[in-house]
Every structure is written in C-alpha cells, then in structure tokens.
Amino acid sequence: MADYSSLDIRQRSASTEQPPTIRSHQEVAKLIDVSKCIGCKACQAACEEWNDLRDDVGVNTGVYDNPHDLTPKTWTLMRFTEYENPESQNLEWLIRKDGCMHCTDPGCLKACPSPGAIVQYANGIVDFIEENCIGCGYCIKGCPFNIPRISEVDRKAYKCTLCSDRVAVGQAPACAKTCPTGAIMFGTKEAMIEQAHERVEDLKSRGFDHAGLYDPAGVGGTHVMYVLHHADQPQLYNGLPKDPRISPLIAFWKGGAKVFGLATMGFAALAGFFHYVTAGPNEVAAEEEEEAIEVEKAAKNGPTNGTGTGAAARPH
C-alpha cells in the first residue's frame, strides 16, 4: 500500500494535501531509443503478457500497426511512419513506441476530479488507481499525448503503469526487459539522460545532425523519454507533439484552488480549464457547445497569475 503515510506518493488527483517530503527518492525513467528500435512489437507482447491483457484480434488495414490504436487493453503500441528524407533522399522507417510518458507534471492527474484516482509516486511513475476512477474521461483531455483509454466494460481509465508492480520490487518494466535490441532502456532518470547523450553523439556521427533527447519541458520533463534522429521534428514520429504542455488553466485549476477559495472557484477556474480543451469529437447540442465556447472566451480574461505555478504564465 502506498498512501501518503508511506511517504512514496508525490501527488494525487483532486487532493491538495501536501505529501511528506522526508524521503529522498531516485526518479526512474525509461529511455526509448528510436534509432535502435526495429519495431518488432516485443514490447507490446511483453506488456500484454505481463499485465494479463489480451486485446481483440483485429484486421489488417494496410499498415503494420496492430492494434490500430491504444485501447484499455493495449497500453503500448508501435506506430510506423514511412518518411522520405528530403535532405538525404533516403527512405526512413520511423517507428515509435507509443504509451504513457509519465510526465513530471502530469496533465491527466491535474485534470482528474476524482480524489486518488491518479497518483504520482515519488519515483516519477504516474499510476491510475482504477478503484477510485469515476470514468469521467478528463484524464484523456488533460493528457497532451492522448494516452488514457476508458473501458466500455467497467468505465474506468487505463494506461501504462510503467510496470509499477515490477519497479516496486526493483525490476525493469516488462517492455524494457524484453526489448531485443536495447532500444528500451530503464534506470534512474539521471542514468537514462547520460545514456541518451551517448546515443545522440553516435547518431550525430552518422549524419543525423538534429539527433536529440525528447524530454519535453512543457510537462516538466517525462519519465519516458525518446532518443530521436530528428529531435527538431518530433512530429515526424507519428505526431509526437513538438512542444507538449498542460494548459496553463489546468495547472491553475489544480494549483490555485487553495488560494482562490470557493468563491472564485465556481466559474472562472472552470472556464479557464476550457482554454485547454480545444480538440476532441463533439457530441453535444450546438447551443450547449456555443455556451461552452462563451465560457472559454470569458476564461481568457480570467485570473492567470499569482497562483504559484510557473506553468500558468507560460505562453500557450
């Protein structure tokens, strides 16, 4: 059991208690070196096997990606992109393992209204505690990487746990252990950054001048990082966001709650939340949507400073 008193939790959704800070923890991270990845899907297999998940047997849609998207039973997925490099004229098959990035500043956790449904452990892992999940889906909207999925069966959100059960006993996540080529490495975040720098050097020596580490600052850094040959264009890798960030207003809503108190909570903060929510299918009546957009507009003039989180002040 990890609760606040275990001193192993750093943050918890919809809770403002200050966690204990007495223990010093090593942060862990997974480093996905896209330049070593052969897209074999061993990580997908090991993930399903370890986590006792079996997704549906699908169909081929003209690509290698299977299943076609993350689902409540597919927590990680290889995404394949065929890219003709205009500079070298070479074909590059960019293959990226998609899944939860375990952000330092997790948008899902910030957006989650259910106390304790999303936690961040002191080692950096962001975990969903399904028994507390109310299935509202805000985590999906809060996530800049479009990761969580809600099960139609139990209406709860699921995603990669970074094998928190394995890491808790000192083992690497199943995907990292199995990776045949060492494209997925696991260790302390410090060690992974060090390894990434070595890899970037090697890639630069092979003509990838823009090789680099993807550890986006907009979400405070992540505990799943990528080595990319084209770090200047992460979007080449099946739409990996170039500059992911949590909406300042989600950050505000979470961070500012105490300061504003109930009186100001009601409208402005909520409205501010919508500043972030700009994408996503729309299934509501047009007039309701109008109303929501008005709310959003209003929010732009709402309070945006003095809330104690730097994120709110960043340009969107």
Add this chain to the structure above:
Amino acid sequence: MTNLWMDIKHADVITVMGGNAAEAHPCGFKWVVEAKAHNNAKLIVVDPRFTRTASVADLYCPIRPGTDIAFLSGVAKYLLDNDRIQHRYVAAYTNAGYVVKEGYDFQDGLFTGYDPDKRDYDKTTWDYEIGPDGYAVVDETMQHPRCVMQLLKTHVAQYTPEMVERICGSPRDKFLKVCEIIATTSSPERTMASLYALGWTHHSKGSQNIRSMTIVQTLLGNIGMLGGGMQALRGHSNIQGLTDLGLMSNLIPGYLNLPIEKEPTYADYAAKRTFKPLRPGQVSYWQNYGKFFVSFQKAMWGAKATRENDWAYDYLPKLDVPTYDVIRGFELAKQGRMSGYVIQGFNPLLSFPNRAKMTEAFSKMKFVVVMDPLQTETARFWQNHGEYNDVDTKSIQTEVFELPTTLFAEEEGSLSNSSRWLQWHWQAQEPPGECRSDIEIMSGIFLRMKEAYRKDGGAFPDPIVNLTWNYAIAESPTPHELARELNGYTLAPIEAAGTQLPAGKQLDGFAQLKDDGSTACGCWIYSGCYTERGNTMARRDNTDPGDRGIAPNWAFAWPANRRVLYNRASCDPEGKPWSEKKKLIEWNGKQWVGFDVPDYGVTTAPEQGVGPFILNQEGVARLWTRSLMRDGPFPAHYEPFESPMANLAFPKVKGAPAARIFKDDLADLGTSQEFPHVATSYRLTEHFHGWTKHAKINAILQPEAFVEISEELAREKGIAKGSWVRVWSKRGSLKAKAVVTKRVKPLICDGKPVHVVGIPQHWGFIGHTRKGWHPNSLTPVVGDANTETPEFKAWLVNIEPTTPPSDAVA
C-alpha cells in the same frame, strides 16, 4: 554460423543480405545493434524490400529477388580490381594459387562437362592439377593462367557496376557504396560479419548465393576472425541439430554420408572416403572417417556390428538417387507411389511449394500420421474449410492420425542453435490431456513393429530387431540415456591420448573414437556433450574472459566445444593474431593458447605449415570448390526459374542448369506475359511460421494476411491501401489485404521497371489469426541444385483488386 551470436558485436561491418535478421532473429540481432553502438560498426542491408533490418541500417541497397550472385560477383570484382583484399591471408590460407586441371572452361554460362539431358555435370575437369609428388600444384605467385586467382578474375570480370545495375536493379551509386564499405574490412584490423538465412537458400541456386559471399569474405580475410565469418542464421530452434544428426535421406549423423547403391561393400564405401591430403603434411578431421562411421554403426547395432560383417554395413539402406528429399517424396506421393507419411512437428501442407500438389499428394496416400502439440493444417488437409481449403472430404480415402505431443515446457533435453551450442532445458509443467513426448510415441511405434518382426518375421527384420535399445524403460527412453549414446562410450577398454578407459565409460570427445569396434558414438561431432563428468550441455557458467563474446563454459559447442570455427586463421602464418584487438588464439612458442579452443593441433607449430582449414582436404579456404558443388566450381548468375528477365549475363542459359525439376513441375511454370510481377515470400517478426497463429498475443500483433506492394504498382492496378487483392500464379491463387508502401519500390532492371509483390507466410485455416493462405499456394516446385531447397524467394505472379473472402470481417 562459423562464429557465434555474441561475436557479432566485434564486427566493423555487418552485411545483412539474404536474410532479415532484425525480424527473424531479433534477440540475436541485438549484437548487431551492439556493434553499431559500441564498435562504431556500419550496417549494410541489401534486400528487395526495405525491411525492419533496413530501418536501422547505415546503408540500404535494393536488389531484385534472385540476383544475389551477380551482385556479389560484382563486389568480388571490385575488391580484385581495386586491390582491396587481405593479401597475406589470401596467399597463405586460400586456394587462390592452386592450379586447376587443363580442360576446365566456362562458356556461355556453362562449365565444362554439362549434360543437358541429365541436367548434370561431369565434374572431372573441375579438380586441381596434381603434381608428380601426388599433391596439388600451387603457384604461390598466383600468376599461373590456370590458378584459381586468375580464373576467378576472369570469372567475375563481366560483373561491372553497370551490369550489376542492369541485372539486379541496384542503383550503381548504392552498389558502389556497399563495395566501398565492405572493402574497408580487407584490413587485418577490421572484419565484416555476413548474416544470411533463407533469403539466400530459397533459390534454385541457393548454395551458390552463399558461395558468392564466402568468396568475398575469404578475399577479405574475414573467416576465422573475431567479428567476421559466415553466419547462417538457422530458421528453427533445432534445425541445426536435426541437420547435425543427419535426419535427411542421405546422411549419417555428423555429416557422414549414407552409402549409395554403387558402394555395395564397406570397402567400396571406405575407399571413396579415405582422406588424401592435397598438400604435404596436411591434417583433417576426415582422416578419422572410419572411426566416426564404425562408432556410429556400433551405436546403432552394438554387438551385431562386427568387423566380420563389415560393421553391419548391409543394415544401412543404399541410395539409388542422390536424395529422397521431401520434394521428391511428395512428387512420388502425387504419382501414387507413397503409401504414407509419418510427420513430427511439421506442417508440410503449408510448407512445401504448390499447395494444390501437396493436397493431391496427401489425398493419394493410404495413411498420414501427424505428431504435433498443435492442430495443424496438415493433419486436417481432408477437412473442407471453404475457400481456404476447398476439398471433397468424402472422396479422400486417407487414414489420418493426429497424435498430441508435449512441447518445450513439458520436456527436457537439448537443442542446437545457430552457434552450434547444445543447450539443455528442463521441464516446467505436466503435459495437458494425454500428450506424450515424441520419444514415447516413436518408441511405441517402433517397439510394436519390432515385436511383430520378432514374432511374425517379414522383410529383413535384422536391423530392426537388433537395434540397440538399452533403456531402463523400453517404452520411454530418457533424454539422458539418449544423450549418453550421442556422446559415445567405450564397449571395451581403450587407450587414447595416453589415458586408459575401461569398458562402459563415457568418452571425453571424438579424439577417443576407434575404428576397431571398441567405441560407440551416435554422432561424433556431439562427442563431449555428456562425459563421465556429466552433462556439459547443461553448463550455465556465463563468464566471458576477455569479453570476446565466447562464454566457453556455457553449454557445449560442437566440435570439441570450439566456438569460432577456423580460428587458426585469426593468426598470421607465424601464429601471431592479425589484430591484437581481435585476438582469439595465438602460438606461445609451445602451444596454441587463448580464449577459444584452437581449431588446430594444439601443439602443431606454425612452421609445420599445416593449413588452418582442417575441415578441408587442402587445409585452406576454397575460392574454388572443385567437384564439391553440383552446379559449378564458381557461382554464376542464372535467373530464377520464373523470372521476367532474360539472363543478361548468359543469354543462352536462363535458369540454374543443374537444378532438379520434375516434368510436371516444369510444365507448371508460368511466363512473364501472363504473370508479370516478381513475388517473394518471407517471415514477419510478429510471427513464427504457422505456429504463432495459435498464440493469442501474436494473433493480436499481426492478425490478418497481407501482401506488400509499391505505391506505383498499386496505382497501376487501382489497388487501395488495406483493400483486398487476389494474387495468382500458374499454380494457384490467394487473397490478402494490400499493404501499399514506400518500402517496396519498382526496381529498374535493364531500363524497365520490375514490380515486387511481397507475401508473408504466417496464415492458414486454423488458429487465432484470421484465416488466410500461405504463399505455397503459388510457389513453383524447383529446388536448389545442391540442397533441393525450394525457390520460395523469387517467382512470378499477377495481382488485381478483388472482393473479400466470404467470411472476412468488414
């Protein structure tokens, strides 16, 4: 593999051609990635498709299926023209200076001695000139017009970069870049590892594909070297073991040959196999052939194999044709000349070419026995599965037995991997249902037959009733008992290597084998695997002195626990490593010492001049193979039997002239007018043949059959990504989804585009995946001239959009 998996990390260049190691051998491929990351290695991929191996390559070069010999002959020409060879190695360790007999010639694509009616060669002119001293004549200057080096230069002369481009469709600049990178390993300090698999063997000239790269590697001095070698990445977990143990029509365990009809007595047989050194003082394993053979006969028939009866020589069947390989087997079955087939863990209905022929062959047999842990299509060939297996069940009169077997988790024993390691494994669970091991099933069948022959007699019962069967429980021999037989044991007291062994003891290794009947050994190359000290295959010490990637005390490697074959060649003639960084062994003045077991006499001094390739009679590596290959002493470019191109190199000879093809199969070949596109078949990394369609996770990862085509061909044919297509050949038809990709591009050969249709091979009509077809519905029945490996990598098809199969999911 001449070397081993971890050894690849020491390579400076890795060429993956004729294989797709990242997809077919991902965990072995890690050592390629390791070489790139920590040895600054360059990875070259030459393949018709941009594979997942290509996705991590430094250089990818496309090639038309079935043109590897032209490409590699072009590389050899480049090395020779630009003087990028390892001179001392070539001079001392190859047959480059050996003089070939007068009379040899190569004209219009044919070597001397060709008989078109037999589709075979008289190979007498392909041998060395033998001098008055009885040894091969060698010109150390390599200038003699008939020496191998000069013949080789002439032989590869026409494979210019222009010719390579015309034949292979490999862009000249890419081809030259490949040559340049490969040539860097002519330095003694640098090595290249060649990784290949069925991409080279699945051709009518598969063995010569491999020979072509062997020539390149030998010129570069990369054989016997750390991070060098020819790495045959075997397909299945124990296909190396099955081959080592001679489970083929013409073999005896340990690569001995079964006698042929024309060798009626043991004396005839032995005379042909007596080792005759081709150079003074040369030694070879094969000088012990008699010891290996007699010990094998003793392992089989014990006291019944005596000197007086020629060691029970008559108990062995004699061949009237070169091989009764599986292609011949099913040809005979199709002709109604086979009564039955007994099949262990094998799915031939979806493995051998021309599915329609396979179905016809099975339907004509009286009985079929299938032992398998999985329900196979073969065991159910008689069931109607709609368009996936549209047979008339009631008309099929075959009796079929489906016998459930254990699988790896439920048994113990050893498997031999590509690195020639024999590794033991242990049982983890009880078998489900009534599954039995193959050992128990084969014993059950055999003991019943033996009893019937003992009681009722019948055709030549002797070899059956006298077969050695000293197992504690006759019906269930243990793997340990069998492994002890493979290792070998004394039948009488022996003296060997200065030590005495009493009767009934396990041997230490093949050096102790005798040809006087005092030793028994199932497979000489496996000797040492289960000695008096125990089961060496079960060793689990992974320490690796010197970080050579050898781990000498992990399991057992044949022969004699040697990990890198020909490792004597890693040193110069004086016994000093060519490269200190790549040291494997060295001469310390008294003996050979180092990280590996020397592939050489341990105390044979360098000045004795014994060649390092002691598996060969010459003691040197063969750029020229004499009469050992059925289809020529050098490789030559021939087109696949079905090809859209004329043979630009030799217009008068299209397909491999010595490859066997049966009459009906010849008539079943299509032309490029009807079938304009080149098809090739392969594995995907998500699956293992037809086995993993039975495993749910793998079915999820790659659920449905597809073919891969270029955007250009898709446009031409009006095929949309993800839509259904029909692909058909002269022999059959299949439906699959279309993966339209930039990774397959039309190849411009002789100015015209050649389209490639890629057909993965993992679907059938049983299992968790969606139903589909295996490419064997389309493939032609023609085998490699030397090995009868079917031409699965290059044949002709047509393709068109189609409607989904009736049961397809929208």
Add this chain to the structure above:
Amino acid sequence: MTVQVSRRGLLKGLGAGLAGGTLGALGFGGLEPALAAAVRPFKLAQMRETRNTCPYCSVACGVILYSLGDKSKNARSAVMHVEGDPDHPINRGTLCPKGASLLDFVRSETRTKYPQYRAPGATEFKRVSWDFALDRIATLLKEDRDRNFVAKNGDLTVNRWTTTGFLGASATTNETAWLTYKTVRSMGALVFDNQARV
C-alpha cells in the same frame, strides 16, 4: 475505446469533481476519503522458476518458465508466465514478440490433447486410445514395409524402403531426433527429411 468528452460534458463533470476536491482545499482534510494507492502485487514472488530454451528460432534464447505450484506432491504445475533468462549470454533477458508470447503458445486453445483418428472418407476426427493409434500405425508401417521393401537391385544389396516417408520436427530435442533417426534408419527408410529446407 476512447471516451469522447465534449466541452459541455466536461463542464458538467468537472463541477462534480470540484465539489469533492475543494473540501480538502478548504481544510476539511478529515473528510477526505482515506484513499490509498497500491501497486499491483508482484505476481512472481513465489512462483517456481524453470530454465528452458525458446522453441522458435535458432538464436535459442534462454527463457525462465514461471509456474504455479512448487512441485510439491499435491500441486500440479502450470506455466503462468514466461520471461527472458538474464543469465543467458545471447539474449541476456530479452525476448522477441514470439518469445514474449510463449505463454499463449503453451496454453493455446488449439493444442492437441488426445489422439484422434480419421477413417477413410470420414468427415470428422474421432478420439481414440493411444493403444489403438499406435497398434494401427505399427501395422500400417509393417504392412507397407513388408510389401515394398527392396532388398536387392540386381546383384546389389540395397535394403531400402521408399514408400513411406518420415519428416523430423525442427523443434524437438537432439535426443528425440536421435531416437527418431535410430528407429527410422533401422527400418531402411530413405524418404526421410526435416525442415532445414523451409
């Protein structure tokens, strides 16, 4: 599936969440549910480990089979999880997508479990006993061998049998292969092959 959250829907839902969350913010800490987060218990803690080799390709990765039961008398073992053997010099704990899914191979629904027999012309398999199957197979083999065995070709002793074929498996052990070799060769069978060609 992805739950699609509309702006409006989110607005409503967020209001509900807010009410709960702000209780804590206002200092009603005691009222905040005492919710704990727990990682899933490590499932291998007490499983038996058996060293084995992946049966697929020729890399021969070391695998550890984790099984239920500790091999005590009253426990029937069953493989529950498969993972790479970190001590193995080649794979060093890694496994490819096939190896990582071995559990589903071991447990496959389409495994054979009982001997089955299909009579000539029959439309179904029927379950039979081992004795039935082995007796019948031995009889068929002997009948065919006795009928078609070739002892002589002219003067030459050839002792061969070429009307029944044998195919060896590519994933059986060397010990199985040796026993198969012994028995098949002792019968004089020549139509004998394995999977090396495909």
